[in-house]
Amino acid sequence: QEHMEQSGAEVKKPGASVKVSCKASEYTFTAHNFHWVRQAPGQGLEWIGWINPNSGDTSYAPRFQGRVTMTGDTSTSTLYMDLSSLRSDDTAIYYCARVALPVAARRGNWFDPWGQGTLVIVSS
Amino acid sequence: EIVMTQSPATLSVSPGERATISCRASQSISSNLIWYQQKAGQPPRLLIYSASTRLGGIPDRFSGSGSGTEFTLTISSLQSEDVAVYYCQQDSNWPLTFGGGTKVEIK
Numbered sequence: 001q002e003h004m005e006q007s008g009a010e011v012k013k014p015g016a017s018v019k020v021s022c023k024a025s026e027y028t029f030t031a032h033n034f035h036w037v038r039q040a041p042g043q044g045l046e047w048i049g050w051i052n053p054n055s056g057d058t059s060y061a062p063r064f065q066g067r068v069t070m071t072g073d074t075s076t077s078t079l080y081m082d083l084s085s086l087r088s089d090d091t092a093i094y095y096c097a098r099v100a101l102p103v104a105a106r107r108g109n110w111f112d113p114w115g116q117g118t119l120v121i122v123s124s
Numbered sequence: 125e126i127v128m129t130q131s132p133a134t135l136s137v138s139p140g141e142r143a144t145i146s147c148r149a150s151q152s153i154s155s156n157l158i159w160y161q162q163k164a165g166q167p168p169r170l171l172i173y174s175a176s177t178r179l180g181g182i183p184d185r186f187s188g189s190g191s192g193t194e195f196t197l198t199i200s201s202l203q204s205e206d207v208a209v210y211y212c213q214q215d216s217n218w219p220l221t222f223g224g225g226t227k228v229e230i231k
Binding site for chain 2: 108113
């Protein structure tokens, strides 16, 4: 069973940046696309973007374009999501999630499994 | 952007009774609809993809139906462990979008 381990909680000031990591297993890291999703306290799910760690291809939701950067390190099977110019409404749990089917399947953006989540608090 | 609207926001159902959750898309998404279950303090868990295909290991009391713009998640006989928030997601168009969630409670 695939397991993805995310980095610990962060507290940041408005205007700062945060970098969240997500370590996946070596055997799936380059075979799957990965997405990032966030959830504000008591709220629903919001899609941020995706990355293909093998090619480095990324695509971001329009509202995060220019503020988010997703990268992957194939040597450590670790994904990173960097969010800059933080505001109080960026306070949320940030999840990494693996696309269930491998890239070779060329279909489907449903997520399984998900990381445990990383709480990011933005407060002055 | 495709807007996903779920109803009701909260559903109270007696144990053993049927629970039905609706999800409506603002435009046709064919069968590109996914359902997740999220229990308190946990990440979401994939239940159903392609509108009606249950992930392996998901109990058969969970079923999905619909196509186009109208979709339904049905829990045929609610168990206590089904208390959670349920989300729909479309993967027809970018950006991917989620419904606002339906909280299922035991009556």
